[in-house]
Amino acid sequence: MKYLKKYLTLITVLGLLNSNIVYSQTKIDNPAIEKIQDKIETKDSIETKKIDNPEIEKIKNKIETKEFIETKKIENLTEKRIEQVENLDKAEEVKEKKEEKDTTYGNIYPWLPSMNNLYKGQVIQGAQELKPFGHELFFSDSTQLFSNIDNIPVGPDYILGPGDNLQISIWGSVNTTLDVTVDKEGKILLPEVGTFTVTGKSFGALKEQIRVKLSEIFNNVSVDVSIGKIRRLKVYVVGEAKKPGAYDITALHTLFHVLFMAGGPSEIGSMRNINVIRNNKVIKNVDLYQFLLKADKSGDIKLENGDIIQFKLKNKTASIQGLVPRPAIYEIKNEKTLKDVIDLAGGFLATSYLQNVQVRRIDNNKDLVVLNVNAQSNNIKKFLIKDKDSINIFPILQIDKKTVYLEGHVFRPGTYEYKSNMKLSDLIKSYDDLLPEPYLDYAQIVRLEPPQYRPIIIPFKLKDLMDKKINIELKPFDTVFLYSKWQFTRYPQVEIKGAIFKPGVYNIFPENSRISNIIISAGGLNKDTYLDRADIIRKKDRYGNKEYISINLKAAINGDKKHDILLKDEDVITLYKIDDIILPKKVTIDGEITNPGTYPLTENMKVKDLLMLGGTFNKSAYLSSAELVRYKFTDKVDFEIINIDLRKALENDPKHNILLKDFDTLIIKKIPNWEDMNISIEIKGEVLHPGKYIVSSDDRLSDVIKRAGGFTKNAFHQGILFYRDNLKEIQREKLNKLISDMENSILAEESKIQGDITKEEILLMQNRIKYKKQLLENMKKTDVTGRLVLNIDEDFDKFKKSESNVIVKPNDVLIIPKKPDFVIVQGEVYNPSAFVYIPGKNLDYYLKLAGDVNNYGDNSRIYIIKANGQVISNERKWFYNIRDEKIDRGDTILVPQLPKENDYFGLFKDIVDITYKVAVSAGIFVLRSSN
Numbered sequence: 021m022k023y024l025k026k027y028l029t030l031i032t033v034l035g036l037l038n039s040n041i042v043y044s045q046t047k048i049d050n051p052a053i054e055k056i057q058d059k060i061e062t063k064d065s066i067e068t069k070k071i072d073n074p075e076i077e078k079i080k081n082k083i084e085t086k087e088f089i090e091t092k093k094i095e096n097l098t099e100k101r102i103e104q105v106e107n108l109d110k111a112e113e114v115k116e117k118k119e120e121k122d123t124t125y126g127n128i129y130p131w132l133p134s135m136n137n138l139y140k141g142q143v144i145q146g147a148q149e150l151k152p153f154g155h156e157l158f159f160s161d162s163t164q165l166f167s168n169i170d171n172i173p174v175g176p177d178y179i180l181g182p183g184d185n186l187q188i189s190i191w192g193s194v195n196t197t198l199d200v201t202v203d204k205e206g207k208i209l210l211p212e213v214g215t216f217t218v219t220g221k222s223f224g225a226l227k228e229q230i231r232v233k234l235s236e237i238f239n240n241v242s243v244d245v246s247i248g249k250i251r252r253l254k255v256y257v258v259g260e261a262k263k264p265g266a267y268d269i270t271a272l273h274t275l276f277h278v279l280f281m282a283g284g285p286s287e288i289g290s291m292r293n294i295n296v297i298r299n300n301k302v303i304k305n306v307d308l309y310q311f312l313l314k315a316d317k318s319g320d321i322k323l324e325n326g327d328i329i330q331f332k333l334k335n336k337t338a339s340i341q342g343l344v345p346r347p348a349i350y351e352i353k354n355e356k357t358l359k360d361v362i363d364l365a366g367g368f369l370a371t372s373y374l375q376n377v378q379v380r381r382i383d384n385n386k387d388l389v390v391l392n393v394n395a396q397s398n399n400i401k402k403f404l405i406k407d408k409d410s411i412n413i414f415p416i417l418q419i420d421k422k423t424v425y426l427e428g429h430v431f432r433p434g435t436y437e438y439k440s441n442m443k444l445s446d447l448i449k450s451y452d453d454l455l456p457e458p459y460l461d462y463a464q465i466v467r468l469e470p471p472q473y474r475p476i477i478i479p480f481k482l483k484d485l486m487d488k489k490i491n492i493e494l495k496p497f498d499t500v501f502l503y504s505k506w507q508f509t510r511y512p513q514v515e516i517k518g519a520i521f522k523p524g525v526y527n528i529f530p531e532n533s534r535i536s537n538i539i540i541s542a543g544g545l546n547k548d549t550y551l552d553r554a555d556i557i558r559k560k561d562r563y564g565n566k567e568y569i570s571i572n573l574k575a576a577i578n579g580d581k582k583h584d585i586l587l588k589d590e591d592v593i594t595l596y597k598i599d600d601i602i603l604p605k606k607v608t609i610d611g612e613i614t615n616p617g618t619y620p621l622t623e624n625m626k627v628k629d630l631l632m633l634g635g636t637f638n639k640s641a642y643l644s645s646a647e648l649v650r651y652k653f654t655d656k657v658d659f660e661i662i663n664i665d666l667r668k669a670l671e672n673d674p675k676h677n678i679l680l681k682d683f684d685t686l687i688i689k690k691i692p693n694w695e696d697m698n699i700s701i702e703i704k705g706e707v708l709h710p711g712k713y714i715v716s717s718d719d720r721l722s723d724v725i726k727r728a729g730g731f732t733k734n735a736f737h738q739g740i741l742f743y744r745d746n747l748k749e750i751q752r753e754k755l756n757k758l759i760s761d762m763e764n765s766i767l768a769e770e771s772k773i774q775g776d777i778t779k780e781e782i783l784l785m786q787n788r789i790k791y792k793k794q795l796l797e798n799m800k801k802t803d804v805t806g807r808l809v810l811n812i813d814e815d816f817d818k819f820k821k822s823e824s825n826v827i828v829k830p831n832d833v834l835i836i837p838k839k840p841d842f843v844i845v846q847g848e849v850y851n852p853s854a855f856v857y858i859p860g861k862n863l864d865y866y867l868k869l870a871g872d873v874n875n876y877g878d879n880s881r882i883y884i885i886k887a888n889g890q891v892i893s894n895e896r897k898w899f900y901n902i903r904d905e906k907i908d909r910g911d912t913i914l915v916p917q918l919p920k921e922n923d924y925f926g927l928f929k930d931i932v933d934i935t936y937k938v939a940v941s942a943g944i945f946v947l948r949s950s951n
Contacts, residue, residue, distance in 0.1 A: 129475060133425040133435070134468055134497040140418055148341040153348035153364070154291050154312050158262070158284030174247045174272070176224025179322075181271065182206055183251030186218075188230065192241040199248065212237040223247065255323050257282040259331035260289030269323070275306065276320040278329055285331050292353045293332040298324060307353065313364070338405055340365045342413035343372040358393060358403040361411060368395070373414045379403075380410040424494050428502040429455045444485060444492045447500060451486060458482060459503040468497040514587050516542050518595035519549040534584045535576045538593065549573070550596040556585075557592040607680050609634040611688035612641035621682055627669045628677045630686055642689040643667050648678075649685040693717070701828050703728050705836035706735035715828050721810075722820045724828060730816070734838045737812045739887035739910050741835040748806035755804060762796045809889045840887075840910040845870040847915035848877030857909040864903040866913055877915045885912040 129135040180202060188198040188210075200208040206219025213233050218226060223245075231243040250270045255278060257264045262283030269278060275296060285291050296304040306319035336352035338361050345366030355361055358379070368374060374395035383389045393399050422438040430453055439446070444465075448454070460483035469476050482502060484490045494500075512530050517523045521543030528538065535554070539545065551574040560567045569585070573595065576583040587593075605621035607630055614635035622629075627648070637643065648662040662678070664686070669676040700712045701724060708729025715724060721742075725731070769789050773782055810824040819825055842854045843866050850871025858865075863884065873879055882902050884892040887910035894902045907913070 132466055132475060132499055133427065134423075134466070134499045135473075135475065137420055137423065137497070138468070138473060148347060150339050150341055150347060150349050152287075152291075152337075153346065153350050154308060155284060157308075157312065158280060174223055174250070176222060178223040178247070178272075180206075180218045180221055180223060180226065181251055182219065184218075184247065184271070185249035187246045187248045189244045189246075190234065190238075190241055192238070194238050194241055201249075202251070210234065253323060253325040253327075255325075255327045255329060257329045257331070260286045260333055261329075261331045262286050262289075264331075271322075274320045274322060275304070275329065276311075276317075278323065279308075282329070282331075285334075288334055289331040290334045290351060292351050293335070295328075295330040295332065296321065296323075297328040297330060298326070309351070309353075309364075336407040338407070338409040338411065340411040340413070342411075343369045343415050344413050345369065352405065352407070356404060358400040358405055358411070361405050361409075362400065362413075368413065371415050373416045376414060378412040378414070380412070381406060382408050422496055424496070425499040426502075427499060429458050429504045429507075430502055431455060438494065438496045438498075442494045444480075444490075444494060444500065445488075447494065448482075448485060448502070454502065455504065457505050459505040459508055460486070462508070463500070463502050465492065465494070466499045466501065467495055473497070510589075512589035514538060514589070514591040514593060516593040516595070519546045519597045519600075520544075520595050521546060528587050528589075530587070530589060533587045535571065535573075535587065535593065536579065536584050538587060539577065545573075545577075545595070546597070548597045548599065550598050550601050551577075553596065553601075555594045557594070558588060559590045605682040607683070608685040609688070610685065611646075612638040612690050613688050614638065621680060621684075625680050626677050627664060627680065627686065628672065630680060631666070631670065634686075634688075637666075637688070640690045640694045641666075642691045646689060647687045649687065650681060651683045651685075699828075699830045701830075701832040701834065703834045703836070706732040706838055707836060708732060717827075719828050720820075720825050721828055721834065722816070722825045725816075725834075731836065736837045736839040736887070736910065737814050738908060739837045739840070740810060740812050741833075741837070742808045742810050743806045743833040743835075744808050744829060745806055745831050746829070747808055748804045751804040751806065755799065755802060759796065759799050762792060762799060766792050766796065807889065811888065843907055843909070844912040845915075846912065848874050848917050849915055850874050857907075861907060862903065863905045863907055863913060866907055867903070867915075873915050876917050878918045879915075881916050883914040883916070885914060887911060 127135060127139040182202050182204050184202045186198075186200050186202070186208065188200065190196050190198070196211075198211070200210075202208055202218055205217075207215040207217050210216050210230070210233060213236075216230070216233060221229070227243065227245045230245060231241070234241055234243060250272055253269050253271060253273070254266055255269060256266050257278065262285065264282065267278055267281055269281075279294070285294075291308040294306040294308065295302045296306070304319065304321055308319075310316040310319065334351055337349055338352055338355075339349040340361060341347040344362065347365060350361060350364045352361070355364065358377070362368065362377075377393045377395050377400065379391040379393060381389050381391060393403050420435065423435050424438045424442070424447065425435055426447055427433050430448070432453070436447060451458075461481055463480055463482040463485075465478040465480070466475050467478060468474070478492065480490060480492060512528050513525050514528050514533075515525045516538055520539065523542065526538055526541050535556075545551075552572060554571050554573040554576070556569040556571065558567050558569060559565075571583040571585065572580075573583075576585075606618050607621045607625070608618045609630050610616045613631075614637075616634060619630065619633045643666040646664045646666050648664050650660050650662060652658045652660070664678075665673070665676045666688070671677075699717065700714050702712045703724065704710050707725060710728065713724050713727055731737070766789055769785060769792075773785055777785075808826075810826070811822065812824055813819045813822065841857050843857050844854045845866055846852045849867065852870060855866055855869045863882070867873065873882075880894055882894060884902065884905060884907070886892065887908065892902065892905060894900065
């Protein structure tokens, strides 16, 4: 296994032949591979892309309609009824755009309005998402909303206390402004007056009291008092609040302000049991439901410093959902009965169903039970409520019980009131109620027969109703269907095609539609319509037999009744173009001209005229000799070639500017050697002027190197790389042949495993197949480069005379590397590495530098890979010792591994041989001399 792994890397080593890792590496792009990758990516994106189909619902509806039709067939409906349902289905598609059908699962009669009416009354019991009542009052920004109210004007009823700041302005006989703060004893200091008690006094009364006091000291003074800074208080929110804690507030803040600042109660906190504690006593118990339901703000009291606001736990709750104004989860305090809870939710609505109020209850902490209460019998006043009861109020049935329906071919379809003893004539009074062209031979009533309300059909003739021969009594939920005559009989149509402005299918009036009428409906004739004839294919009988009628189209247009015949249903009219009847004459110009193509042959048309139609000559046009191909049609197609000097034709030389005939083809040839223009090759590396060069078809490689200034002194002639496009194809064919041979070899060996061989031989053959498959995968991944091996001598004159001085071809690439100063030793040596090149030294010298061949190396199969891509081995000739071979700069020495002793099937040799062939086939194309 180990030796085989080493030799699997031989492809990489021999890849020096095509990748040139010693000197330079040239990337060979393959645009074909990129295109294939793009296609694969595009295909993947198409496969993974979700393609929406807006027609799916329509197809589904059609399938449902077909299922309904099949059901009706079983019930022995007539063929006409089936067609009616199909037409009704089309009408329903239009109707659905205006309103959604309110039907539930199970209704297989969506086209029947009476059945839709019954189905829409179905009450679906679904859980409603309920929230605790009143919690939405406390929104997230309430803290900021009520936290800063210092700038709110102080009212006259504001009670002063310690910490309030007063601004007292005095003017008159004395002008001054006092800035005083109420002290802890509730007093302020006034000049000449002394201390003055203000605590407990209202702000409105204080102004006059101060003026009176100052007037006792000063004469003729006026006084104005304002609040400078309101005293601050600290209160505490505890218990089940969303944001419990200490709150720094002003004396203007009330209890409700602090409740909002604290975010209200938590999920388990009560809205109906909030205590205000002052000096260890509850001074107020607040029920926020009084505020929410009755707008009673009596619980909103003024707070004092140190007050504690306590949110208690919820006690009992009951939820109510369905047809009430305020469905929610309610906290139960003084409410005892079902009516009390329903009153909390706003009472019943007009659409509430009172005969069955449903209560879901947890019974003895183990079972969930459902209780039904009749609210109309006053039981809700006696029914006691319990904690966690869930109340559901259902709606009344949304069914129009006293109705009949009129559908189809009428002016006013829809729902009508049912009255006692109502008859069909009460619904359809006269022809004025019907749309034009009603179907008089058939109409129907679809009746929902109780008690199962299964639809039954009562057919009648509309004509008998209109003639007062019948008059059927109607029942509630009856649906009357009327139809257009064209729902049962297709409207007469004809098809006109060919040389007409708007070919297509058109409706006709069979009594008076003629050829001339349909031509006008189709937009009129084209300019090239053939007027001497038109054909009509007419259905002769119901068995499909047809007759053909020919008319003179011009006579028909002019009103000749013999030709302007009356049309019948399903007639097919064909009009012809002039070119369909009379073939136009034409000539063709092709080749090196800007507008090649086929043109109409006009009278007296000559070569010069055709040249004018063809535009201008291309730069590549050969004007001295063009070919005029003239066809002759007898019993076979023949032609003659007439040489035309185009310059002389343009000068009206009658010998060359000849008269053209039908089907003549003028071919303008290309200038000789035109394709040789812009042939370029590229020279890279060690020349004086590297780059691209335009060359002729006769130029050789030496000519281009000379134009590039010749080789530099650093040029490495032995390592020159030369790539040619067309060699890639040859190398690819060789590589594909090797891949095919390898696949056949693997198949052959797999078949041998079944033979009469030992277990050890089977194991070895399985290993051999495994390794060959690995080689096969590597071969398939191997790319080709199109390299041609050249031996370019440093003596330029010798090179010019050698076979390596090839004629250049388009897109050739020549790469001249710099001289390397090393030799590479790889494989089974003690120190594989690169070593400094010393002129004249042989292979043995470099092997010793690398520690010589190790115990696993094969001395008899050493390879030298030359810089130009050639390979030298011990098998080169008899009595030859490769260790004496002189090594040149840039050479690579490869020492392979010894084969295993049990390599009975020559696996080692095959791998090396195949790998070498792959490298040569994919990497280089050796130019061999005639010797």
